[in-house]
Amino acid sequence: MAEESATRNEDDIRILAFLCNWCSYAGADLAGVSRLQYPAKVLDVRVMCTGTISPYFVIKAFQEGMDGVLIAGCHIGDCHYLKGNYMTAKRFQVLREALKFLGIEEGRLRLEWVSAAEGEKYAEVIRSFTEEIEKLGPSPLRRKRAEVGA
Amino acid sequence: MSDLKDLVREKLKDGVDAFLCLKDEEGTLLPALITDADSPELELVEAGGARYPMGKILIDLLREYPGKRFAVLVRGCDERALVELSKLEQVDLDRLVMVGLACTAEEARACGCTRPYPSEIALGEKAEAAPGRETIEEVEALSEAERLRWWKEQFSRCIKCYGCRNVCPMCFCKDCALENPHLVEPGVIPPEFPSFHVIRALDMTGRCVDCGLCEEACPADIPLRSLYRKMQEIMEEKLGYRAGESPDEKSPLSFLGSEQDIEKLEREQ
């Protein structure tokens, strides 16, 4: 990461990104090896398929103080497991509406399809998502950082 | 109710092994399993007065007595629960005879469910009801920050009795997410927002049949039913599914589906 954690303060936003192993994680890797610049406020979690991401994980991420959660996987039709991301697409719709009803800004949750060849798209997604979360500010669900140890 | 007595007797003579309904035992209304058409218990059967999670009781009965057939007195909500439970492989409808009871107009109004009558009515008169949306509308009129504050205040009363889950006819898992210490911290009362209640709301999506037993069981009067009802509205709007209605159609969250469905979903987003 470009930024040192020592310079991080309470108001800095923190984003959790669930990246699928076959597409988006490789896309992020491509962005890295291509030396593309994007804000270093994202923590990556590599999962084998976005279809494995239970909505519980997203709830847990917000509970633990994340300001935004990104889910990125293969484009529809390109899933390594053929249809895993279908489930992601469906769950996302429900989850986002649920968060909205509960008073959590819908912009804090984002779903993107990023292929292994789309390093530039990955960088752009992170840039725009970071910008959006910075506009929204720290999550109202955030506990004190010290408490979480993040 | 004499009509119910005749129905119970008739079904038992027709070959079902037992009839599940309510009875009045010295002033206490409780579910009873009648096994004998000549039983003096038949004099005590009651159709109305209180609602119990019949689906939940039947899951246990059908499992414990795999060769037996049961009849059960069902309201609209009980029927929806049993239909959805059968899709989730929890009850075997082939071993179940549903005897329909329509809620009275007064009951329907007080309860405000989406369909206060079963598909076939053997007892009572069909009454229509307007689903109660007052709380949902009240919440939707608030700003995001106010909404969050509103819900946090509601959930702050939770004493974590697990009554909403325990009474729910649609909750049957042996391992419950609400008892997973990674998701819900043990010993913390009220449970931290959003973990406990939002996890339950998500699990109810495409599953809740709007029986309202959760809210009746809640000692803290948390408007759970409105939350779960909103989840069903989301489910219907986004994925076109309503739990407990058509026996042959499964919840889109329980299978992967086709590329066309997903493309349509993405287009409409």
Place this chain on the structure above:
Amino acid sequence: MVDNGKELSYRLVPSTCVYCGTGCGVLLEVMDGRVTGTLPQKDHPVSWGALCVKGWAVHEFVHSERRLTAPLVRSGGELKETDWDTALAAVAEGLSRVAKEHGPDAVGFFASARCTNEENYLLQKLARAVVGTNNVDHCARL
């Protein structure tokens, strides 16, 4: 599915939760002679169909393997099962000895939320009138 030959046996028994003095109404599910579950009694004048986490689990101790079903008396550092007469004699002997050697205030009585009002009344009567101490307390005095 194949009939397992079991006779149908299922009923709900109205009862009162034993975990505290509130007295919430429960229905105990009894299947094949075993207590298998709890439901709240919907028309109960105390609890009106609500229960706390303990009330919902009130059936769990009934068949628990860890449940004490006979009194235990420690002898030679080891707890041994015995009958009630022997156990009560041991209690009476122990309490009298302590009260005699160190005075009645060396003895304390601890009442329980799981007993009835009358039983708790009797316990404090035993403490004050028989043993002669006001050392009476209760597990629910938080």
